[in-house]
Amino acid sequence: MAESYLFSVKPDTPPTARIAAGGEISIDVLGSLAEVEDVRNVPTPFTPACEGHPLSPVAGPIFVEGAGPGDALIVDLLEITLHSDGVTGILKNFGVLAKEFSEPRSLACPVRDGQAWFGGRIPIPLYPNLGTLSTMPPEGYEPSYAGRYGGDFDQRDAGVGSRVHLPVFHPGALLLFADPHAVISDGIISGLGVECSATVRARVDVQKGRDVERPIIEREDSIQILGTGPTVEAATEDASNAAVNFVSAHTDLARDEAYMLLGIVGELRVGTSPRPIMAARLVIPRETLNAAGYTGMH
Helix, strand or coil: CCCCEECCECCCCCCCEEEECCEEEEEEECCCCCCCCCHHHCCCCCCHHHCCCCCCCEEEEEEEECCCCCCEEEEEEEEEEECCCCEEEECCCCCCCCCCCCCCEEEECCEECCEEEECCCEEEECCCEEEEEECCCCCCECCCCEECCEEECCCCCCECCCEEEEECCCCCCCEEEEEEEEECCCCCCCCCCEECCEEEEEEEEEECCCCCCCCEEEECCEEEEEEEECCHHHHHHHHHHHHHHHHHHHCCCCHHHHHHHHHHHCEEEECCCCCCCEEEEEEEEHHHHHHCCCCCCC
16 A cells, blocks of 8 residues: 655645545554664754654555544554664653763664564563554644644553554544554653554544544553643643543543542553653553443443
8 A cells, every 4th residue: 555654744635545444454654763864963852953854754644434523533453563673762852861861872773583682682572562643633743742633642552452542633534653663661761762663554443423532542451541731740630630531431430439549540651751742641450440330432
């Protein structure tokens, strides 16, 4: 199928493919550093100098037939087949310890034999994921930002075996994939995981009239509610409030009971390193939800 790697994607950007609701798609997605020849020449992320620089190229948009505003897009991540070009590094003025580690550099982390090899010598178990999964935002996609639409949320569990629920703002949803990783941590203190190109196979479906407010990640053992905001605290509050709303809406618990329950079993995960829009998620054990009367999202 046709693919496109773009850095500015708008609602009127021609789709690279069309699929029927319930259909599968296989698409090659470049790693975030795949088109960067030398990280020392990359300007500081999220500054005007970095606009248009080839970081985190986007595959898509993909038009999903039957999807429209007010619907939910359901993306099942079936396979992420990693290429061998794994790399990590340090970018200019980026990461939690940007003042201490200010010199940009890259380090090869080739993927082979079922491992990512840090510097070619330290094996790290693979945990393939997509840092970016998104429908088209109302005003168009801004690279490396996250929001209600998804975007570059860098959530470790947005990987194989996950079902991701996303809101739809435009006809066809205009689905975007970007920023695959061979493995990445929650928090990403350096700003980069093992950045790696990949071939992604996904099933995409539409739930008509189900207006989800934000990304939700479903895994076999958990439901994970995402939040965003200009600070870690704001993203945490957004995810927590949404998780309380979710539990009270899908179980027989009142909001104050849901709040207390999540204080006991909810696991907070910060997804992104410091940036203008932070993302976080609250991980809710499915077993506890079921015991509270949860029967699924409808």
